[in-house]
Amino acid sequence: GDSVTQMEGPVTLSEEAFxxxxxxxxxxxxxxxxxxxxxxxxxxQLLLKATKADDKGSNKGFEATYRKETTSFxxxxxxxxxxxxxxxxxxxxxxxxxLTFGSGTQLTVLP
Amino acid sequence: xxxxxxxxxxxxxxxxxxxxxQCAQDMNHNSMYWYRQxxxxxxxxxxxxxxEGTTDKGEVxxxxxxxxxxxxxxxxxxxxxxxxxxxxxxxxxRPPARxxxxxxGPGTRLTVT
Numbered sequence: 652g653d654s655v656t657q658m659e660g661p662v663t664l665s666e667e668a669f670x671x672x673x674x675x676x677x678x679x680x681x682x683x684x685x686x687x688x689x690x691x692x693x694x695x696q697l698l699l700k701a702t703k704a705d706d707k708g709s710n711k712g713f714e715a716t717y718r719k720e721t722t723s724f725x726x727x728x729x730x731x732x733x734x735x736x737x738x739x740x741x742x743x744x745x746x747x748x749x750l751t752f753g754s755g756t757q758l759t760v761l762p
Numbered sequence: 763x764x765x766x767x768x769x770x771x772x773x774x775x776x777x778x779x780x781x782x783x784q785c786a787q788d789m790n791h792n793s794m795y796w797y798r799q800x801x802x803x804x805x806x807x808x809x810x811x812x813x814e815g816t817t818d819k820g821e822v823x824x825x826x827x828x829x830x831x832x833x834x835x836x837x838x839x840x841x842x843x844x845x846x847x848x849x850x851x852x853x854x855x856r857p858p859a860r861x862x863x864x865x866x867g868p869g870t871r872l873t874v875t
Binding site for chain 1: 766802803804805806807810820852854861862863864866867868869
């Protein structure tokens with residue numbers, strides 16, 4: 652079945668540091684890929700998405716590129732801010748229009 | 763426009779007690795979902811409803827029942843709570859023509875002692 656493997660956390664960075672959170676997937680066919688973010692005390696929000704190979708999703712300075720050859724969708728940001736502290740979930744959209752989530756990566760950004 | 767709302771925000775139950783978690787959305791979405799979130803396991807789908815009057819099991823349905831009361835409301839019931847059901851529960855809804863973009867409620871933190 653479909654599965655998503657995410658880099659284990661927690662990740663702690665200083666403000667303005669470069670962020671990478673790794674995500675790889677296993678799926679049949681050509682799934683859509685997503686990053687969701689969960690701020691403290693809130694539900695998940697869609698951060699960005701890519702629906703086909705080589706697509707780049709971007710939002711709020713975050714980017715991720717759909718790499719079919721490596722089955723990856725790594726999240727990157729060039730300069731993180733304290734306000735980026737959250738839990739980040741990689742997700743795969745497979746059959747039946749359902750999402751399969753990774754285990755989440757806690758990011759803490761220190762001033 | 764409140765989005766997806768959930769009640770209660772927190773709940774403590776004793777083993778064997780029952781309760782219903784409520785979820786409502788005001789975005790006119792057809793599809794609604796219930797997930798549980800456990801440390802290190804991400805979100806796992808309990809039940810979903812593609813439209814009013816239909817419900818289907820997800821990955822972890824045992825111990826739960828659901829009701830799609832109308833287009834707005836989708837409730838999750840624990841008939842006899844167990845400590846293994848201690849978790850954070852999220853309700854979500856999905857707009858039509860957006861296959862995977864889901865809108866989440868703020869969650870219910872449930873502890874079963």
